Amino acid sequence: MPMLLNPYISFRDSAEEAMTFYRSVFGGELSISRFSEYGAGDPAERDKVMHSMLTTGTGMVLMASDTPDGMEQTVGDNVSISVSGDDEALMRGWWEALAEGGTVSMPLEEAPWGGLFGMCTDRFGVHWMLSIGDAGS
Structure with a gap:
């Protein structure tokens, strides 16, 4: 699989409406x-969007999710860059470089849906999501 770079937008309870739009x-x-x-713990959040992906005929891919109630979400600070691929060694190197001097909000580790997944904010304030293997779909 080639490496993919996509915008990832976080919403507060409106991801499905936005992505349908x-x-x-x-x-x-x-x-x-x-x-x-994926076994959400809070029954009030079971129907929220954990992950959505719009793939267009022109090759554009846009991803989004609903932010759980227990997590902070600020409009204007709710867009991340998602990188997906299969080359674990290469992507682990990217992860380490992006996380250095930044903040790791979710360590790069096995995800419930498969593969590896992690989230961090680099030292410049840019939000990143890395998906290695099965996590990229």
Whole structure:
């Protein structure tokens, strides 16, 4: 699989509505996974969007999710860059470089959906999400 670089937008309870709107604008196929599919602990959040992906016929990919109630979410600070791929050695090197001098909000480790996943903010304030292996889909 080639390396993919995509915008990832975090919403507060409106990811499905927003992504449905973006599909109406850009076309394409929209997939949505809910927290309930991965054993969400809080019953109030089971139907929220854990991950959604819009893939257009022009090759554009846009991803989004709902931010759980227990996590801070600020409009204007709610866009991350998602990098997905299979080359674990290369991507671990990227992870280490991006995290150095920054803040790790979720360590790069096995994800419930497969593969490895981690989130960090680099020293310049840019939010990153890295998915290695199965986590990139």
